[in-house]
Amino acid sequence: MALRENQPLSEVGEFELVEAIVDNFPQGEHVLVGPGDDAALVRAPKGHVVVTTDLLVEGRHFRRDWASARDVGHRAAAQNLSDVNAMGGRTHTLTLGLTLPGDLELGWPLEFARGFAEECAKVGASVVGGDVTRGDAIVVAVTAIGTCSVAPVLRSGATPGDVVALCGRQGWAAGGLTVLKRGFRSPRVLVEAYRRPEPPYDAGLQAAEAGASAMMDVSDGLVADARHIAAESRVAIDLRTADLEIPEPLEAVGSALGVEPMDFVLTGGEDHPLLATFPDAASVPEGWRVVGSVGEGSGVTVDGEEFAGAGGWVHF
Ligand SMILES: [Mg+2]
Missing domain, CATH: 3.90.650.10 (PurM-like C-terminal domain)
Known part of the structure; x- marks a missing residue:
């Protein structure tokens, strides 16, 4: 059955939803195993990984009448890519968790995924996996993984005179x-x-x-x-x-x-x-x-x- 974007999620199967979301996420060449297995497998470019995670909760961090799903997708990706950027690093891989109400239309997570993918494309990062579940409010959980090509910059290194x-x-x-x-x-x-x-x-x-x-x-x-x-x-x-x-x-x-x-x-x-x-x-x-x-x-x-x-x- 073809999916319609105005279909409530309660009528869309979990696997169909995941497939429709994942369709938006191209996999970079560093991704050895992308979405679909128990976990993703990613080539690690350096001897360390930079990891960060962030939550966005509807009503607390965004409102659907103030920002489109696509905007929220951009923002959810941006705040995580920014945390890796703040270490002097670059994100190569992300995972995405979504809690979605059953009466939400399919178009919301799909537009969200498009915005999320557009933001990730700015740094060439791949979304390699995630999870969806039903809940009362929209909650977005993002984990970003990256690497620094030079020594990471911490918050603790400032000295008087700087x-x-x-x-x-x-x-x-x-x-x-x-x-x-x-x-x-x-x-x-x-x-x-x-x-x-x-x-x-x-x-x-x-x-x-x-x-x-x-x-x-x-x-x-x-x-x-x-x-x-x-x-x-x-x-x-x-x-x-x-x-x-x-x-x-x-x-x-x-x-x-x-x-x-x-x-x-x-x-x-x-x-x-x-x-x-x-x-x-x-x-x-x-x-x-x-x-x-x-x-x-x-x-x-x-x-x-x-x-x-x-x-x-x-x-x-
Ligand atoms: Mg930060």
């Missing part, structure tokens, strides 16, 4: 989410940034090769995530607002909604730019912006002052 640098958009997704929460759909560029983040997938390796001492991706907020580097490295970090860019659409949203646009930049999450420390300004690669400095002590300050705001996304 400079702090940022690569990629920051604050855009928070601007988009704020707009959506107020019932608006524009500026479109910010809403799109929230729906489909664009992590700088080449910048992780670039930073590692340039000698980055510490690195992470900004998923919870610039100040909040800088605190992680400060804590893990046992140093103090000062961010300078004069060096943080406020893009024009954030200025516009700020003045329209009466919000200080720098707050989006300092506390916004989900854009997945990279935040790294380098031994000096001369070693900061092209495309990165120096936004602060590392000193003795602990914690994060903004322009030398204690930061008063919440700092970022709180998970619990």
Whole structure:
């Protein structure tokens, strides 16, 4: 029987659903055994693997009326690819778990799979397996596996005297989410940034090769995530607002909604730019912006002052 995208999943068999999803995932040449056996078999390119996992829960991390299935697919892949990127690595393999309500139409997981595949294609990664099960809300569980061609960059390597640098958009997704929460759909560029983040997938390796001492991706907020580097490295970090860019659409949203646009930049999450420390300004690669400095002590300050705001996304 041919499947229709408006068919409720309760009428679609598990194997038919899995087959329809897997159809979207081309297998790279490093995949020795792809979907279909008890486990996949993947050639390991180096003497280590980089592994990360992430959950997205409907209602908590996305809303179906704010983002299409394809957008959620992009985002679910992007946040995992970004975590490997933040080690200075590149993802080659992913697995995908989906909990789906029975009354959900088949089109949702298929569109999700298309978005997921499109995002994975940006780094040449293959989706080699996963699982589906029925549940009350949509839950997406992603595991990404990658490798670093140079020494992985941890959060713990920053030392006093280093400079702090940022690569990629920051604050855009928070601007988009704020707009959506107020019932608006524009500026479109910010809403799109929230729906489909664009992590700088080449910048992780670039930073590692340039000698980055510490690195992470900004998923919870610039100040909040800088605190992680400060804590893990046992140093103090000062961010300078004069060096943080406020893009024009954030200025516009700020003045329209009466919000200080720098707050989006300092506390916004989900854009997945990279935040790294380098031994000096001369070693900061092209495309990165120096936004602060590392000193003795602990914690994060903004322009030398204690930061008063919440700092970022709180998970619990
Ligand atoms: Mg991360």
